Amino acid sequence: MILILSFADNAHVERVLPHLHSPVEVIDVADFPRRLGILAYAGASGDSLWLELGDGRRLALDEVRSVWNRRIRSFDLDPALGDGTERLFAWSETQEAVLGLWYALDSFWMNHPLADERAQRKLTQHRLAHRLGLEIPDTLITNRPDAAAEFIARHGDGGVVRKAFRNIVEAPRETLKVGQDEMARLEAVRLAPVIFQEYIPLALDLRVTAVAGEMFATAFRSEPQYEVDYRSGVGSAEVFPYTLPDEVEAGLRALMRELGLAYGAIDLRVTPEGRHVFFEVNPAGEYLFASERSGQPIPQAIAAALERGGGEW
Known part of the structure; x- marks a missing residue:
């Protein structure tokens, strides 16, 4: 059953x-x-x-x-x-x-509620991914406007993006570069913590769908206006399967194992120099926008894992 x-x-x-x-x-x-x-x-x-x-x-x-x-x-x-x-x-x-x-x-869970609860926390992800050898953006999570201002100044004009911990239907927030409008409202950071990250130059965005030991990497080559957040431009992007470098795949496998996740939708960015930078893993992230455009058999992999009752990382 x-x-x-x-x-x-x-x-x-x-x-x-x-x-x-x-x-x-x-x-x-x-x-x-x-x-x-x-x-x-x-x-x-x-x-x-x-x-x-x-x-x-x-x-x-x-x-x-x-x-x-x-x-x-x-x-x-x-x-x-x-x-x-x-x-x-x-x-x-x-x-x-x-x-x-x-x-x-x-039973075999994809994913167990306890693992989901821990893995959803961005701070946990960032620290663990960095410890496991994955490259991550320079990141600050804070509700102190002065710390945010110092971080933004250190990275220079256009060098920082701000993002939400979780998008909720009632108050969606897209990922944006910090500009004059955001700086004018920086005092609002004291009302709730914000994620500030170093902007990573774009060659490709990657969605890696991890399913009980299998990894399906999908690349998105977006139009320039979607350089900060590729999700809005998925419809016009060039989409194709991608082969991860061995050391990056090994790091992602270790991350999934440490988080106790059988399934995860992982976002990375490939820079023009070929660096692979980890952004986040969503324990219940969507996969259809990747599998339907790339032809990768992700639904079949999910079904196979459920049928056999697990998988090995």
């Missing part, structure tokens, strides 16, 4: 399903606790874990070989709870029960 934690109409899941041959159940975590039931027995009642599905079926979680932790949504709590203490308590109790359920599973 393969369990996929996602939601309806997720194209990344839809591309993988045709390549799976084992029984599969796609679960939307948002269905807890109104439409999904938890039955976790221990002690005299025996040790067993079950999900009671909305159609009346029961899913024996002890029979799950692999879990694909693709993308999850917030719990859908009963509206009768209102917005006060009762709702907060219900959310907290549901969170504790559901996490306990996942942690109790003796």
Whole structure:
């Protein structure tokens, strides 16, 4: 049995399903606790874990070989709870029960929630990648405007970009070079920490999709206006498979192993001189924009890892 934690109409899941041959159940975590039931027995009642599905079926979680932790949504709590203490308590109790359920599973995870939680932290990624020998941009994370100003001055005009830790739907932020407009608002840094990084000159942007021991590197040669953030210009970019240097691939494999990730979408940049600079790894990053343009069999690799219940780094 393969369990996929996602939601309806997720194209990344839809591309993988045709390549799976084992029984599969796609679960939307948002269905807890109104439409999904938890039955976790221990002690005299025996040790067993079950999900009671909305159609009346029961899913024996002890029979799950692999879990694909693709993308999850917030719990859908009963509206009768209102917005006060009762709702907060219900959310907290549901969170504790559901996490306990996942942690109790003796299954292959892509990726385990604990590994996802740690790996999403940019500061953890940067320090670990640097320690493992990967080149990273000179970076400052701070909520002190004076430290930000000093870092920007040290790298000169146009030499620094600012980026968000995580893009959220309600407040999207693109990666931008720090210019006059940003300098005029530098005092706002005290309101929340910001990532400042040395600007890395561009030859190619790379998306490396790592899947349980396999690595698929895809190159994007973008138009000049997308030199800071290639994502906006993916539609007009030249896209092709790319072969990583051995030492870079070895460093990325070590990073994935240290972070405990079976899956990761890794962003790097190749400079005009041929340096490979690591930016970040997204534990649940998208892969379709790379695989569909490059022809690389990433959906098949995901399905194969789930079928065999793991992979070796």
